[in-house]
Amino acid sequence: MVRSRRSFLAAAGASAATAASVALAGCSTFGAGSDPVRVLAAGSLQRALDDGLRDAVDAPIAVEARGSAAAARLVADGTRHPDVLALADVALFDRVLDDPWYASFATNALAVATADTPGGRAVAAAAASDDGHWYDPVVAGDAALGRTDPDLDPLGYRTVFLLELLAARHDRPGLPNAVLARDQIYPETALLSGFETGAIDAAVVYESMATDHGYDAVDLPVDVDLSDPEHADAYADASYELPDGGVVRGSAVEYGATLRSPDDDTARDVFEALVGGDYLAGHGFETPGAFPRFTRDAPDALTDR
Template identity: 55%
Template sequence: MPTQRSGSDRFRSGDDASGVTRRGFLTAAGAVGAAGATGVSAALSGCVGSVGSVAGAEDGSGEPVSVLAAGSLQLAFSEGLRAAVDRSLRVECHGSVTAARLVDEGKRDPDIVALADTALFDGPLATDWHAEFATNALVVAYDEESAAGRRVGEADRWFDPVLAGEATLGRTDPDLDPLGYRTLFALDLASEYYDRPGLRKALVEPRQVYPETSLLSRFETGDLDVAVVYRSMAVDRGYDHVELPAAVDLGDPSRADEYAAMRYDLPSGETVRGAPVAYGAVARRDDDRVAETFDALVAGDYLADHGFALPESYPEYSGDVPRGLRR
């Protein structure tokens, strides 16, 4: 029977006191949404805000460093990264596919881009290099405050109550972010692992597909009983969750060949393949203010405090890295 946890013993301990409550997260998300409403399409479901005092641009700390990031990095950057740097940051979050497109189409010009899938640096956002800086895994979050959520948490196979129509499952849009297509990969892998043919088709409900931030909001408010999320998101927000088998959760590097059998075609024409979850970042300007922030972003222990895994070899650099940025 899968293990249910509130948080993750594998990555950190004693985080109950510092975790974000559901009500606290909703309050914070509302504030960020209000701050970022101007000039950002609601369809993108992004979050925009200044991390640190924007007044820093006037007090000698220089112009704020702009960071375009995956939505699953929002809390880690707004809390941990802010504490790790001495200058102001301006952070905007979207699904990683959307973020890559915004840069590729010239609609955003950030100093740093941090995405939840390093494959996106090959397309749609083509870069000469990137740094791989964190890993993650998929889990199934459930609402223990609802009877339906408790059924999922207590089930031998988490998906049985969903198949029986006793619980509603939410997921993110695979055309907007890696969590969406990774969820489809995980369902196909689960179909093989549990010898349950057609599991993905049976579980996928087109009406319950949302942008990442909308998925969390609906889960937080009880509109959904179950949601497929990253382990870091469950740890950050204190969600009760089911740990998936390594053969399913896309979190085991030793199973890369098994994951690679999965694939998804993006609307832009690129094909993404299954792989262990890996986050990557690239600095788009080679100057001291950006380099210092980039160093803190990719090498900071703050990521472990937010549920991400940090292999000893990280950060790992690929491609032709500017000398001033590879420290």
């Protein structure tokens, strides 16, 4: 099924990348002041932070948006020292970083955005057919698919999970190899640019990205879209090996953040507004009632608020 922008926005309202963007390696500064709170965030969060968080805090903020795996590595090797770190996969806090705690604050789902091109229309038509095999035009070479880098970005390795889960669902073990190719890989900003100019017919994105950019998109089944924790065991059947030899397994999409400058009152205010989530619904994110959910080592001053 293909959902329009209107249905994406309605769903978001009802629920209550990879590379750095634009100038200065993805940095955008809000407000005035010489010491902005430094936020290093998943690329898929950037528009929500730029257009939502800025209005929720009375503080200058400098946001750098990158693929979450790349961002986590930059912090781990001491290249970046953000006050607040927000990632699209909470597993990175344990696998790459040594942060003692984090707060889960939002969820998301995968979708396949379709452009108004012959290939994009073919993908949309295939999705609307009886079998719903949106990927058949890609396999046939009639549509160009875009995706982000699985070595740098959770959206990239979640795209691999999606194809593995679809292969199992439809008993097509060769599907991932038939669909996935290295020349499909783009930094997030280039992916969206290529999609909007028609160079890419379809792209695997988050629902929040489709909402933010007004894209038509294929609504994927819940057992493959990585949106539902109740399907966690099935999602875990998919996996991807990262360049460092570590293996990530499929799981429900869960965004997490940590405060790395706990003694800075302004940074704490920004962190609390970020994980509070009030600004996220209009950008296509889900914020379950149990969120923000803190791990057990989080400071009492935050968890008792």
